[in-house]
Amino acid sequence: xxxxxxxxxxxxxxxxxxxxPSEPATPNGSPQIELIDVTVGTALAPDSAxxxxxxxxxxxxxxxxVGGSPGSGKTELMATAAGLTRPRRGVYRLFGQDxxxxxxxxxxxxxxxxxxxxxxxxxxxxxxxxxxNVALPFCYHRNCSLDEANxxxxxxxxxxxxxxxxxxxxxxxxxxxRQRVGWARALVLRPEALxxxxxxxxxxxxxxxxxxEFLSRLADGRDGWNNRxxxxxxxxxxxxxxxxxxxxxxxxxxxxxxxxGGPAELGSSQEPLVRQLLxxxxxxx
Numbered sequence: 358x359x360x361x362x363x364x365x366x367x368x369x370x371x372x373x374x375x376x377x378p379s380e381p382a383t384p385n386g387s388p389q390i391e392l393i394d395v396t397v398g399t400a401l402a403p404d405s406a407x408x409x410x411x412x413x414x415x416x417x418x419x420x421x422x423v424g425g426s427p428g429s430g431k432t433e434l435m436a437t438a439a440g441l442t443r444p445r446r447g448v449y450r451l452f453g454q455d456x457x458x459x460x461x462x463x464x465x466x467x468x469x470x471x472x473x474x475x476x477x478x479x480x481x482x483x484x485x486x487x488x489x490n491v492a493l494p495f496c497y498h499r500n501c502s503l504d505e506a507n508x509x510x511x512x513x514x515x516x517x518x519x520x521x522x523x524x525x526x527x528x529x530x531x532x533x534x535r536q537r538v539g540w541a542r543a544l545v546l547r548p549e550a551l552x553x554x555x556x557x558x559x560x561x562x563x564x565x566x567x568x569x570e571f572l573s574r575l576a577d578g579r580d581g582w583n584n585r586x587x588x589x590x591x592x593x594x595x596x597x598x599x600x601x602x603x604x605x606x607x608x609x610x611x612x613x614x615x616x617x618g619g620p621a622e623l624g625s626s627q628e629p630l631v632r633q634l635l636x637x638x639x640x641x642x
Contacts, residue, residue, distance in 0.1 A: 394412075394446070395448070397437045420602070421591070426630065430609050431554065432555075439552040461547045473551075479539020501605075517571070547583050550587065550588035551588070569598065605618070616627070
């Protein structure tokens with residue numbers, strides 16, 4: 358795979374300071390994503406249940422923050438809710454459709470409307486350049502060449518302040534910027550919903566501020582990319598950075614799903630694990 362030769366070389370400015378996301382629109386129609394009495398498994402132990410009793414509706418324009426201690430099942434739940442893994446039990450609907458009843462082509466079409474970035478920077482290919490990583494899903498699913506993807510990829514890299522790194526191999530850039538590249542790769546197909554697994558882990562204060570403000574712009578449709586509200590779901594082992602940004606909060610605790618409510622309910626919750634996630638961060642997500 359050759360390196361694109363038309364990616365802009367400039368670097369966009371950091372996003373302007375943003376206000377916390379506005380309230381979501383009143384739900385109408387069907388949820389974008391719905392889990393009904395879902396049991397989430399794990400690839401390492403396929404016969405065991407990681408999280409049970411998940412009843413969760415995600416509406417267009419929602420901004421969810423799911424907290425839990427390390428190993429609580431956040432990654433597995435995120436992958437299941439994003440449509441990447443099947444639940445062990447229960448009903449999973451994506452954009453109003455029961456995924457178990459859809460043909461393979463219909464399942465793929467629905468899943469391409471959702472982006473997912475795993476913990477650790479999104480499982481990038483370190484031997485490939487930044488631009489090649491971001492172009493990969495676009496070229497694969499749009500059946501196009503790197504040259505044909507240049508305009509789209511270049512615009513996205515500029516938006517995210519990555520243009521100057523377009524030709525650098527991912528293995529040679531900092532951890533925090535790898536995280537941003539992972540986001541760009543998930544956004545290149547302009548998904549309607551974006552799942553981010555522990556997106557702030559390992560970032561310094563400046564990068565955390567950039568990330569929260571960029572997500573605010575995505576949530577409100579002011580990002581210059583989707584230009585519509587993007588549904589956001591993030592997981593975390595530290596509620597503190599998200600308290601003024603998220604709209605709905607939930608908790609995974611001892612294999613159970615607990616819906617907490619909005620920022621006010623989060624702040625007043627007497628659940629011991631919630632208090633812990635609001636007071637001291639865990640070392641890892």
